[in-house]
Amino acid sequence: MTIFNLPDLGEGLTEATLLSWLVAEGETVHVDQPIAEVETAKSSIEVPSPYAGTVHTLHGSTGDTLEVGNPLITVTTEDDADSPADSSTDGRAGALSYREEERAGTAAPESQDTDEETEGSGNVLIGYGTSQASSARRRRKRSGAPRADTQRPTDAAAQGSAAQRSTTSPGPAQAPRVSSPLVRRMARRQGVELHSISGSGPEGLIMRRDVLAAGEQPAAAGAGAPQREPARDAAQQDAAAAAGAVDSRTGLAVRERVAVTGMRKAIAAKMSQSRREIPEATVWQDVDVTALLDMRAQLKDSGQEAPSVLALLSRFVVAGLQRYPELAARIEHTDAGDQIVHFAGINLGFAAQTETGLVVPVVREAQRLSARGLNTEIRRLAESARDGQISSKEMSGGTFTVNNYGVFGSDGATPIINHPEAAILGIGRIIDRPWAVGGELAVRKVTTLTLAFDHRVCDGGAAGGFLNFVATCMGDPTAALADL
Template identity: 55%
Template sequence: MSEPNVFLLPDLGEGLTEAELVNWLVAVGDEIRVDQPIAEVETAKSLVEVPSPYAGTVAILHGEPGQTLDVGKPLISVLPAGAVTDAPAVAETSAETAKEAVAPSSEAAANTYREEEKAGSGNVLIGYGTSGGHGPTRRTRARRDGIAPAKPASLTQPAAAELRPAVSSPLVRRIAREGGVDLSSLKGTGAAGLIMRRDVEAALAGQRSATAPAPLATQPGAATLGEPAASYADIDSRTGLAIATRTPVKGVRKVVAANMSRSRSEIPEATVWVDVDATALVETRADLKKRNPDHTPGLLAFIARFVTSGLKRFPELNTRFQDAADGETKEIVGFDGINLGFAAQTDRGLVVPSIRNAEKLSARELDAEIRRLSKLARDGKAAPAELGGGTFTLNNYGVFGVDGSAAIINYPEVAILGVGRIIDRPWVVDGELAVRKVVELTLVFDHRVCDGGTAGGFLRHVADAIENPASALADL
C-alpha cells in the first residue's frame, strides 16, 4: 500500500513556535487538492488558514479543536490520490504516525518539512506563494449540519502492535511526568487514540480526589448560605484564599508577556512628557470634515504624519540596539525607512500592526492604512508580516479615557510615543486664561541610543506640529 504523506504544522513566521487549532475544514475520508485550506489555526498574531501541500485522501487529523500544536509536529496525514489501502495497513500507519508524534527528532522534522516542500505546493500559508501542482478534489461523504462524518474504525483505533502510548504533544508528556501519571495506563480520547491533555488532567483530578484531606471547616456564615467548603487543594498557600480561576497564559497574552518582560529587563528606559494645546488641530480637522466629510483623516493619522516627520529629523529614535556580528560588541542599527506600528486593542489582546514605509504616506493615506490594519487585527485576519517589523510605535491610549502612561517599549524598538485623551482644560493664551483642547504626549525611549536632548527635541517637534498644524502640514 502507499504510505500517507504526513504534513507537519509549518513555520508560521515571526518566531512563532505554536498555534491553537481552531477548526478543521476537512474530515477523515475527504479527498483534497493541493493548496486547499485544511484547518484554521490561531497564532499569537492572527487567525490563519493552513493549506495542504498534498492532494489525496485525508487519513488522520492530528489534533482536535482547542488543542495547542507545536510547529514541526504532525498536523494531517494524506494518502496519495488513487492509493490502494487495506484496514490493517492503515492502522499500522496510524500507529507509526502516532509514535512519531511522541518525540520526532528536530532533524527528522526538518527533513520531512523539506520533502513536503518538494513534493507538495510549498504554500506554507495562504498568500505566501506556491511552487507545486494541483490535484483533484471532491468530498466522498456529505457533511450534514457541520457534523463531520463518522471515522472508519481502522482510522480511529490505535494498532494493537503499538509499543508506546500515543501522546499528542510534549506538553502532555510534561504534565504527566510532573504529576506522576503513567501514560501507558491511560486510554486516549483523541484521534487515533492520542492521549490528550484532558486525559492527563482527568487522571490528575482522580489522584487529588483520592488523596486530598477532608474539607476545611467553612467560614462563619458559609453553612447558612449552603455553599460547600473549599478543599485543601483549592486554597492558595500564600494568601489562604480560595482560588477562583486559573487562566493559561497563551496566544497573544503569552507573547505580550514575554515581549514586555524582555523590554523591561534589557532596556534602560527614560520618559519625557508634555501637555499640548491641540485646539488648532481639532479645529483644522473639523473644517476639513465640513468640506470633505467622507475623506477626512482622523486625528491619529495627523499625529502619525507628525511622528514620521519627527523621526526623519531625529533618526536615532528609529533604530535598533543589538549585538554586533562579532558577538562581543554592540551596535545601533538605523533604517532607511519607517515602519510605524500602532497599538490596537482586540478581543484577543493587544497587537501592534505596522504601516510599511509610513514616511512616504500622506495623512489621508496613513488614515486608510490605520483603518485597514485595525479591522484586520480585530477580525484576527492580519498576516504575520502585518503584525511585526515595526521600527517605532504610536500608542493612542486616550481611547481608554486616560491622560497619560509610561508605556513599555515594544521590543526590539527603542521608543514609543503615547497619546492621551483630548480634553477641555484651562490654558493661558496671550496672557489670558482660556479653555483649550489639551492632550498629553509621553515619549519613552531607550537611553542607550540617545540622550534627553534628542528625545526632548523629537517630542517638541511633534507637539509644535499639533499646535500649528497648518504650517506643519504645509512643510511636509
C-alpha cells in the same frame, strides 16, 4: 498513510495553539480544504490540507500547543491504498520532511483535470500550498468519491460515523465557505453549525450577520431532541476543574485558571523582554490641540476627508523622526560588540486592540505618505487586524510605535517600548482644561504626549527635542503642515 506536519507559519514562529479542528477522523478531505484553525503569536489562521484522502488521525486536542514540524494530521490517500505495505508502518516513519511537504501541493496529475479542478485556491502558507491559475505548476489529481479500501477508520465508532456521512452526502465533504477566523469563533460560542448556514456573501461566503441570524432563529421542528452544547476546549475544562480550589497564599477560592497561550503569551514575552533589556527613560508634555480639532472640523464642513488625530500625530512623528533619526534606530548585539543601527526610512507601528489582544500593525515607508495616506493605511491595517486577517509581515519590521491610549479614557501612561525598537510615543485623551492663552485663562482642548525611549540609543536632549517638535506641530498644525 501520509503524515502532514504543522508547516512553517512565517516570521520565525515555532508554535501555535490549536483553536479547533475543522474536520473529523474518518472524514474525506480534498486538497486545500481547511482542516484546522490555529492561533499564533501574530494572528488566527486556517491551515489547509495539501492532500486529498480520508482523515485517519488528528494529532492534538483543542487548546493544545503544537510545535512547527510536529505531526498535525494523518491522511490515507489513494496512493497509500495502492501501496498497502507502506501504510502498515507506525506512521512516524511516514512523516514528511519540510521539503516533501513543500512538494505535496504540486504533484503531477495522472490525467488532465478540468479548469475548476486545476485552479488553485490561493491557500498558501510558508513552504506549501497552491496559487491561482499558473500553467507552470501542476496539481495532484483529485479523486471523486473515496475508494472503499482507502477508508480505514481506527475503530467501530469511526466506521459508523463514516457510514452515516456516506448516506447523507454523495460526494466528499466540503468545508463551509468562511474566510474569517472570527466568524468561526463566533459560531462556536453560539453553538451554530456552519454547515447548516447559507452564506450571504460573495459566492456563498458566510459572514458575521449570517451567524448572528442563525443564532437568533428558534429551534427547528425536531426541537424535542437534546440541544448540542458548544464544544469546550481543554483550557476551559482545566479552568472548570480548578473552580472550587482554595489558593494557599491568599485563602481565597480559585474562580478560574486561564492558560497563557498564543497571542497573550507572545505579548507577555515581548513586554518582559523590553523591561529586562532596555534601560528606558520617559518624558512627557501637555499640548493645547484646540487648533488641530478646529482644522479637522473645517475639513469636514467643507466636505473633504479629515484625517484622524492618530493619522495627524503619525505624520508629525514621521517628520520628527527625520530630524531626530536616532529615535527610530535600534541596538544590535554582534560579535564585534553592540551597534546602533540606523535605517534609511521609517516603518511606523501603531497599537490596535483586538478581541485576541493588543497587536501592532506596521505602516511601511511611512515617510512617503501624507496625513491622508497614513489615515487610509492605518484604517486598512486596523480593520484587517480586528477581522483576524492581517498577515505576519504587516505586523513586523517596525522602527517606531505610536499608541493612542486616550481612546480608552486614559489621560496619560508610561508605554513600554516595543522591543527591539528604541522609542514609543503615546497620546492620552483630549479633554477641556484651563489653559493660559495670551496671558489670560481660557478653556482649551488639551492632551498629554508621553515619550519612552532607550537611553542607550539617545540622551534627553534628542528625546526632548523630538517631543517638543511633535507637540509644536500638534499645537499649530496649519503652520506645521505647510512645511511638511
